[in-house]
Amino acid sequence: MSISTFDMFKIGIGPSSSHTVGPMRAAAQFAREVLEDERTGPQVAEVAVDLYGSLAATGEGHGTLDAVVMGLEGADPEDVDPIAGRERVARIEADGGLLLSGTLEVGLRPSTIALHPLTVLPQHSNGMTFVALDADGEEVLRRTMFSVGGGFVVDEADMDQSIAEVAAEGQGQAVFTTGDELLRVCEDRGISVSEAMLLRERQWRSDEEIRVAALAIWHTMSDCIDRGIRTPGVLPGGLEVKRRASSWHDALSAEDPVRLPMNAFEWVSLAALAVNEENAAGGRVVTAPTNGAAGIVPAVLHFATTYIEGVDPDEIAVRFLLTAGAIGSLYKEHASISGAEVGCQGEVGSACSMAAAALCEAMGGKPAQVENAAEIAMEHNLGLTCDPVGGLVQVPCIERNAMAAVKAITAARFALRGTGEHFVSLDTVIETMRQTGADMSERYKETAMGGLAVTAVPVSVPDC
Numbered sequence: 001m002s003i004s005t006f007d008m009f010k011i012g013i014g015p016s017s018s019h020t021v022g023p024m025r026a027a028a029q030f031a032r033e034v035l036e037d038e039r040t041g042p043q044v045a046e047v048a049v050d051l052y053g054s055l056a057a058t059g060e061g062h063g064t065l066d067a068v069v070m071g072l073e074g075a076d077p078e079d080v081d082p083i084a085g086r087e088r089v090a091r092i093e094a095d096g097g098l099l100l101s102g103t104l105e106v107g108l109r110p111s112t113i114a115l116h117p118l119t120v121l122p123q124h125s126n127g128m129t130f131v132a133l134d135a136d137g138e139e140v141l142r143r144t145m146f147s148v149g150g151g152f153v154v155d156e157a158d159m160d161q162s163i164a165e166v167a168a169e170g171q172g173q174a175v176f177t178t179g180d181e182l183l184r185v186c187e188d189r190g191i192s193v194s195e196a197m198l199l200r201e202r203q204w205r206s207d208e209e210i211r212v213a214a215l216a217i218w219h220t221m222s223d224c225i226d227r228g229i230r231t232p233g234v235l236p237g238g239l240e241v242k243r244r245a246s247s248w249h250d251a252l253s254a255e256d257p258v259r260l261p262m263n264a265f266e267w268v269s270l271a272a273l274a275v276n277e278e279n280a281a282g283g284r285v286v287t288a289p290t291n292g293a294a295g296i297v298p299a300v301l302h303f304a305t306t307y308i309e310g311v312d313p314d315e316i317a318v319r320f321l322l323t324a325g326a327i328g329s330l331y332k333e334h335a336s337i338s339g340a341e342v343g344c345q346g347e348v349g350s351a352c353s354m355a356a357a358a359l360c361e362a363m364g365g366k367p368a369q370v371e372n373a374a375e376i377a378m379e380h381n382l383g384l385t386c387d388p389v390g391g392l393v394q395v396p397c398i399e400r401n402a403m404a405a406v407k408a409i410t411a412a413r414f415a416l417r418g419t420g421e422h423f424v425s426l427d428t429v430i431e432t433m434r435q436t437g438a439d440m441s442e443r444y445k446e447t448a449m450g451g452l453a454v455t456a457v458p459v460s461v462p463d464c
Contacts, residue, residue, distance in 0.1 A: 027071025228274025342437025368420025
């Protein structure tokens with residue numbers, strides 16, 4: 001499995017890539033399979049859905065039930081209208097009439113989706129089972145799938161594939177599969193990290209197509225920042241968390257109308273807050289590499305396009321996303337980007353590492369310095385828990401993105417001050433993150449059963 005930059009960065013909707021985007025994709029895939037099979041399609045009268053582990057524990061706050069229903073009706077996270085989609089789900093709950101892939105009416109309502117928060121399937125904590133039934137209640141098709149982070153969905157039959165097998169597939173064209181191999185490729189060919197990733201991307205797209213796709217991702221990110229700083233109010237979900245980006249933007253603009261470098265970290269933090277408030281509200285965002293960490297890469301790229309002088313902003317954006325994609329693919333292949341699997345170190349930590357590496361290259365860093373920046377950023381996110389209060393991607397998730405964006409810039413600057421030589425390699429820190437996640441209690445893996453999710457719950461919030 002050669003992972004593309006455009007696998008790491010996917011346009012979708014909030015609040016969660018693993019709990020919203022992934023289940024929507026899985027449901028849509030199941031619906032298509034049911035209808036495309038001439039043996040099962042005509043027989044189906046009802047669909048049953050079971051959610052397990054983390055998907056069930058925080059499914060309400062992450063919009064999973066809505067996402068499943070929209071997916072069964074054929075919605076795609078990249079172009080679905082989130083407002084119209086949720087209104088449609090409400091109508092289905094009230095009146096029934098779910099249309100499988102928009103064509104065949106079946107008997108499922110959101111409230112009939114079964115939640116099993118204490119049952120974790122052995123392959124992954126984000127498991128879901130879809131069952132198609134005929135008019136007599138007899139099973140005609142069953143599929144178990146897993147949302148493994150960043151909107152990636154894997155069928156049960158493919159979950160046993162080892163990391164070595166995954167890394168070996170397409171290795172010749174993918175150019176590199178580890179951080180050490182990435183550095184060797186760059187050294188042997190005299191190219192940058194972004195150019196190494198460009199070689200991989202050429203498996204699927206022309207250079208112009210790559211540029212167009214990368215700029216589309218950046219423009220979606222930028223639009224998300226703009227919406228976030230224009231939108232006041234209170235976030236949904238019951239915690240009554242106020243959106244701060246709008247008022248912060250007004251105050252900061254009055255203080256610093258020309259965006260002085262001395263205030264750069266505040267502007268970066270603002271951009272991250274804006275994105276993650278949009279995500280928490282269920283708006284359109286880009287997984288980077290997940291929705292819970294969606295604000296870090298856009299905020300740091302915003303910093304790069306604003307404060308790096310003498311370079312075309314579009315050129316920076318393309319190189320930035322390619323570099324970030326290269327680093328993100330290493331985490332995806334050899335560890336995890338799923339908070340439900342390894343805690344928030346897999347989401348915010350990976351995003352911080354990706355952003356640090358990308359900024360380092362954008363600021364003139366050599367490949368060894370880029371790898372060092374990625375390592376520094378993750379080293380200081382190791383052990384970060386995923387403990388969303390109320391099961392919502394709001395507290396501490398929104399501020400955590402702003403803090404990580406600043407940390408990414410600091411990591412890049414650390415690396416640029418050095419020669420690229422360092423004690424801990426990127427491959428080592430990725431493996432350390434994987435092992436740390438394996439050792440971490442399930443309470444700190446997006447279950448809302450530990451950490452701030454337990455100690456900071458207001459009295460008025462129902463027990464999750």
